[in-house]
Amino acid sequence: MSAAARIWPDATGRFGPYGGRYVPETLMAPLEELERGFAASRADAAFARRLDDLLHNFAGRPTPLQLAERLTAKLGGPKIYLKREDLLHTGAHKINNCLGQGLLAERMGKRRVIAETGAGQHGVATATVAARLGLECVVYMGTEDMERQRLNVSRMRLLGAEVVGVDAGSRTLKDAISEAMRDWVTNVRTTYYLLGSALGPHPYPLMVREFHKVIGIEAREQILRAEGRLPDLLVACVGGGSNAIGLFHAFIGDATVRLLGVEAGGRGHALGEHAARLAGAAGYEGGRPGVLHGAFTYILQTAEGQISTTHSVSAGLDYAAVGPEHAWLAGEGRAEYTAADDGAAIDAARTLARTEGIIPALESAHALAELIRRAPEMPREQVVILNLSGRGDKDMDILARYL
Amino acid sequence: MSQTTSSAASESAPTRIGRRFAELRPAGELGLVAYLTAGDPSLEASREIVLAAVEAGADVVELGVPFSDPIADGPVIQRASERALRAGTTLSGVLDLVADLRRTSQVPLVLFSYFNPILQMGLETFARRAVAAGADGVLATDLTPEEAGEYRRVLRGAGLDTIFLAAPTTPEERIERVAQASSGFLYLISRTGVTGQRDTLPEDLGALVERVRRATMLPLAVGFGIARPEHVRALVGQVDAAVVGSALVAEVGRAASGADAAKAVAALARSLKSAGVRAARP
Numbered sequence: 279m280s281a282a283a284r285i286w287p288d289a290t291g292r293f294g295p296y297g298g299r300y301v302p303e304t305l306m307a308p309l310e311e312l313e314r315g316f317a318a319s320r321a322d323a324a325f326a327r328r329l330d331d332l333l334h335n336f337a338g339r340p341t342p343l344q345l346a347e348r349l350t351a352k353l354g355g356p357k358i359y360l361k362r363e364d365l366l367h368t369g370a371h372k373i374n375n376c377l378g379q380g381l382l383a384e385r386m387g388k389r390r391v392i393a394e395t396g397a398g399q400h401g402v403a404t405a406t407v408a409a410r411l412g413l414e415c416v417v418y419m420g421t422e423d424m425e426r427q428r429l430n431v432s433r434m435r436l437l438g439a440e441v442v443g444v445d446a447g448s449r450t451l452k453d454a455i456s457e458a459m460r461d462w463v464t465n466v467r468t469t470y471y472l473l474g475s476a477l478g479p480h481p482y483p484l485m486v487r488e489f490h491k492v493i494g495i496e497a498r499e500q501i502l503r504a505e506g507r508l509p510d511l512l513v514a515c516v517g518g519g520s521n522a523i524g525l526f527h528a529f530i531g532d533a534t535v536r537l538l539g540v541e542a543g544g545r546g547h548a549l550g551e552h553a554a555r556l557a558g559a560a561g562y563e564g565g566r567p568g569v570l571h572g573a574f575t576y577i578l579q580t581a582e583g584q585i586s587t588t589h590s591v592s593a594g595l596d597y598a599a600v601g602p603e604h605a606w607l608a609g610e611g612r613a614e615y616t617a618a619d620d621g622a623a624i625d626a627a628r629t630l631a632r633t634e635g636i637i638p639a640l641e642s643a644h645a646l647a648e649l650i651r652r653a654p655e656m657p658r659e660q661v662v663i664l665n666l667s668g669r670g671d672k673d674m675d676i677l678a679r680y681l
Numbered sequence: 682m683s684q685t686t687s688s689a690a691s692e693s694a695p696t697r698i699g700r701r702f703a704e705l706r707p708a709g710e711l712g713l714v715a716y717l718t719a720g721d722p723s724l725e726a727s728r729e730i731v732l733a734a735v736e737a738g739a740d741v742v743e744l745g746v747p748f749s750d751p752i753a754d755g756p757v758i759q760r761a762s763e764r765a766l767r768a769g770t771t772l773s774g775v776l777d778l779v780a781d782l783r784r785t786s787q788v789p790l791v792l793f794s795y796f797n798p799i800l801q802m803g804l805e806t807f808a809r810r811a812v813a814a815g816a817d818g819v820l821a822t823d824l825t826p827e828e829a830g831e832y833r834r835v836l837r838g839a840g841l842d843t844i845f846l847a848a849p850t851t852p853e854e855r856i857e858r859v860a861q862a863s864s865g866f867l868y869l870i871s872r873t874g875v876t877g878q879r880d881t882l883p884e885d886l887g888a889l890v891e892r893v894r895r896a897t898m899l900p901l902a903v904g905f906g907i908a909r910p911e912h913v914r915a916l917v918g919q920v921d922a923a924v925v926g927s928a929l930v931a932e933v934g935r936a937a938s939g940a941d942a943a944k945a946v947a948a949l950a951r952s953l954k955s956a957g958v959r960a961a962r963p
Contacts (some may be wrong), residue, residue, distance in 0.1 A: 290827070298828050299825070299827060299828060300796060300823045300824060300825075300828055301823055301825070302752070302753040302822055302823055302846070302848075303825055303845070303846040303847060303848045303850075303851060303859065303870065304848035304849070304850050304851075304870060304873050304874075305850075306825050306827075306848075306850070306851070306855065307848075307850040307851060307852055307855065308850060446759065447749065447750070452750065453750075456750050456751075456752045459752045460752060460753075460755075460875045463752075463753065463873060463874060463875060464873055464874035464875060465873075466850060466873050467850075467873065566801075568797045568800060568801060569795075569796050569797045569800060569823065570750060570797065571750070571752070572823075577797075579797070579801070581801070582771040582772060582773070582798060582801065582802075583772070583797040583798035583799075583800065583801030583802070584748065584749040584766065584798070585749040585750050585797070
């Protein structure tokens with residue numbers, strides 16, 4: 279398992295059967311150019327130094343691994359540590375990937391970057407990096423998401439990005455990605471598509487994981503220092519799956535460390551009511567392997583292969599496909615995937631606010647909800663790390679309704 | 682999915698597509714490939730619209746299978762796909778439409794789809810049903826030769842042409858790979874971008890055509906942005922056919938009824954086809 283885990287993806291971008299590159303012909307040569315550009319950047323010591331400097335002095339790495347003492351005491355189960363990605367500049371883990379890909383865009387001579395965004399965190403991080411590097415920036419966002427994440431729309435505009443509303447389909451992340459791909463296929467010679475999750479055609483799932491794996495590398499060192507041993511369980515929310523793969527990756531070879539991904543259970547188990555692609559065993563309908571936005575992976579779809587609309591209170595998890603590496607980890611049984619519903623996520627956000635003085639993003643609150651459910655049944659001597667992937671400022675309009 | 686070669690299949694008898702292009706070449710006239718979104722506004726209406734386009738001179742018909750997330754399409758075909766899906770159109774229904782059309786027409790028919798609906802039906806089932814219905818070829822917009830090993834093996838084995846695309850961004854060594862994977866014809870994308878009508882043809886189209894011509898003897902059909910008779914006239918002698926999609930689909934979208942749509946599509950198809958014939962025989 280551990281050896282096999284480290285070689286994925288293969289040269290064709292496959293994680294076992296998942297992944298690959300299913301795109302219009304116009305994008306094939308640009309994806310090959312991107313793959314070469316990424317490989318060259320990895321061999322470039324100056325690139326690594328510059329990224330490292332920005333991660334430390336601009337984004338605020340390393341992030342703390344905080345023992346959540348009052349939450350641990352309240353639940354009466356394992357010792358809970360929070361990986362505080364919410365403390366990063368712009369308020370979520372997304373900046374790790376944006377700095378990496380932003381420098382790559384610059385290195386490849388592309389002066390215009392485009393991005394999609396759901397909750398707005400990736401859009402804000404992209405706009406931030408574009409401003410920092412002096413790049414032109416256009417962000418596509420579903421109009422439904424623009425409404426529920428208004429604060430982030432204003433932030434992007436203040437940072438100088440153009441925010442383009444997408445009024446198609448479910449008017450959420452799926453439609454924003456489709457529109458960003460249409461822009462890319464049109465302006466491909468001058469434009470860098472800064473994809474925000476571990477999704478899409480090869481090499482995106484690989485690149486995004488590589489730029490986020492710093493989360494797990496830090497957490498592994500921090501927990502060894504604090505506890506003198508590896509954790510028993512890692513918990514993270516999974517939309518596309520970038521924060522989860524970022525935390526999991528450094529531990530995949532550690533057979534004793536269990537990995538738990540939490541998807542959005544939305545408001546019901548029927549297709550269209552949730553965004554749980556891999557949690558079919560928990561009764562969520564419609565998740566099957568298929569092709570969307572460039573990759574073969576688990577997708578919520580109808581019997582005829584039309585992509586389903588999804589629902590989640592959390593815009594960042596409200597998406598029909600999951601990153602291909604998660605599909606592979608699920609298939610191998612290396613990671614477990616389940617879902618938490620809208621109500622549980624809201625309750626979890628309130629619990630964390632009142633026990634630890636931290637308002638989490640609604641995305642991260644899904645991971646927290648599942649941990650809150652399980653912790654009382656777990657042995658006290660166990661150690662858990664939860665990825666607190668983002669902060670909840672952007673969600674205050676929604677959270678305020680439940681005060 | 683790894684590469685497979687299918688030399689046996691590629692040497693098998695030509696489909697209606699190959700036969701039609703073989704007739705067009707010596708005549709020196711430009712073929713008209715008409716794209717229409719199947720099920721827009723209904724499958725019954727599509728039948729009449731397709732037959733009207735054929736009557737007006739369309740040499741090959743591409744039946745677009747509507748998909749929820751058409752990333753390669755511009756607004757006109759996006760809206761048409763939405764209308765077709767709202768009308769309940771499925772891949773299975775489109776295959777029934779093919780069978781229905783075959784009762785009255787021998788026009789070459791290409792199924793033009795995103796990959797996922799085909800994948801969900803299952804490659805073997807899809808190929809068997811497509812052949813039984815009377816389809817001649819398949820083009821999957823988001824499937825390139827690299828990911829198409831099994832797809833090509835199954836479809837070509839069943840006697841269907843597999844049409845792939847070349848784009849302005851496709852380097853020469855890839856053009857050869859695309860051509861080797863293709864049968865029936867090669868679809869040349871005229872410009873980077875999504876489908877949709879444009880005012881002019883791209884200036885560098887001639888050079889692009891020349892590059893592709895060097896790589897393959899397959900008939901060449903050029904599409905994306907071809908909307909007007911003058912575009913068609915400019916292509917005569919350069920390529921074998923012009924693909925017109927959004928301009929025809931826009932007529933369907935504007936029409937008040939299926940019958941009006943058939944009339945409007947026929948009128949445009951007739952003017953496009955005659956531009957290709959007149960220019961060939963001045």
